[in-house]
Amino acid sequence: MSEVSVVLDKLGFWESETEDEHITIYGMDFPEDHAYIIVTDEGGNKPEDNRAPLVLACYDENDCFQWSKELKNLFILDELVGVNPSGSKELLEAIQNYVNPKKK
Numbered sequence: 001m002s003e004v005s006v007v008l009d010k011l012g013f014w015e016s017e018t019e020d021e022h023i024t025i026y027g028m029d030f031p032e033d034h035a036y037i038i039v040t041d042e043g044g045n046k047p048e049d050n051r052a053p054l055v056l057a058c059y060d061e062n063d064c065f066q067w068s069k070e071l072k073n074l075f076i077l078d079e080l081v082g083v084n085p086s087g088s089k090e091l092l093e094a095i096q097n098y099v100n101p102k103k104k
Helices: 003-011 074-083 089-097
Strands: 014-017 024-030 035-040 054-060 065-071
Touching: 003 014, 003 024, 003 074, 024 089, 035 089, 054 074, 054 089, 065 074, 065 089, 074 089
Parallel strands: none
Antiparallel strands: 014 024, 024 035, 035 054, 054 065
């Protein structure tokens, strides 16, 4: 199990293989918002590098895309989950409203 897999599991994400593409994705359900997010790397694949950017895509309960957010790396996601409970409305809002720091 990769370090990324271990961290995402610790944060409360589930792991699944897509039916069509047969790639592994990580996701988290947000029952109160009738939504879920999936986490991939920039290429839409299973993230393998904890220092590489992550793409989080939010879908509603009908699997309709809602929005996406790029996070600088896994450490940012770890911080967001550290202050907002997994699967909570607060976490979903924190992810959606997060702004990556400007590069200097």
